[in-house]
Amino acid sequence: MADRLYLRHSTDKQTDARQRHALAPLLAAGAPVYEGPATSTRQLSLDRVGFTRLLNEVAVGDTIRIADAARLFSSVADILALRPVLIRRGLHLRVESGLLSGIDLASDDPGTKMMVNVLAAVLEFQRDMISENTREGVDAAEASGKTLGRTDPHRPAPPRRARPGPGGQGGQGVRRRHRRQGLRPPAPGRPEDDPPRSGRRRSP
Template sequence: MTALFFPSIEVTGKRIGYARVSTTDQKLRMQLDALKAAQCDEIFKDHGISGGKASRPGLDKALGTLTRGDALVVLKLDRLGRSVQHLSDLLVRLGNEGIHFCSLAEGINTTTPGGKLVYHLFAAFAEFQRDVIRENTVLGLAAAKARGATLGRPRRLGIEDILEGHRHVTQVGITIGEVAERLEVSHATLTRGFKWAGLALHH
């Protein structure tokens, strides 16, 4: 790990490290050594869990530990998840909560003035992804209607409610149950809406 440059992570709070390997035969040692070298106060890990899996106990604990002024530190971006949408939403959520983020291998460090741009870029990408989903959904429904296809009974939730609900769950940290209550639908209906729109749920 001596070849890696470890940026100075200046925070008022704690440095919380997170490491993950997707298969049981991979080693966490490289990630743990890097996080220790970055002077993390506490390190959480998931072993044998894929990046695409919604529930990751180690990451859940790490996120639950973080408070304003802390920094989440990983060796590489893909340790947080293999979905760019998930990464974008998670980083937007951290930024909204006043939590810094540092990825050692990519040199991303939001405790620096230049690093703060990262949150703006990921926020823009997350919004772009939702715009694409919105446009594809509207065009798809219009095309189906033009073909005379039977669309089934009307959905309880429109695409705008689904996208906004997903944003509140993934970027603001509101529970699915609370969002469903605000939209006056059941938990199951909202979850089905996310699935229908192709929106993954992580944290």
């Protein structure tokens, strides 16, 4: 009978430092390590590369050890698919940290069966709450006008707003400027920046 260690993280940005700390005595003793690449939490344990390799090398009576339960399974469907395989092959599954430490999660007694199912339901609830909070955050950001993700380079730029004339908005500022300088204000309706055309007299 031998101990076999399984490590896994969900994304490439995560590390297994905390898991290795929890499994430090077993690592120091030379227990073989099986690492699963970053995979979605929705992928069943039995479909993960690292765990599949572990199952191909274990023998009856071996113990699979993980740092915490979430490293191996995260849903009711996962644990319901995994437990029968471990029980049928005579394997043990133990968590090294947390409330479940020291308990054989592959045991087939009624108490362990009930506890494992409750644990799986809690983990699935936790994962669903994280997804729901993420969706709500995205909706709130979009409602406030924030743009999420990368900007589309082909999206046309918004139209530029006209700049107001000095001293006020539009022609009012121009007329006030003319009065301050002792000039005759421009005729109503004439564009503020349109100078008088040559050859025409400005109407009084």
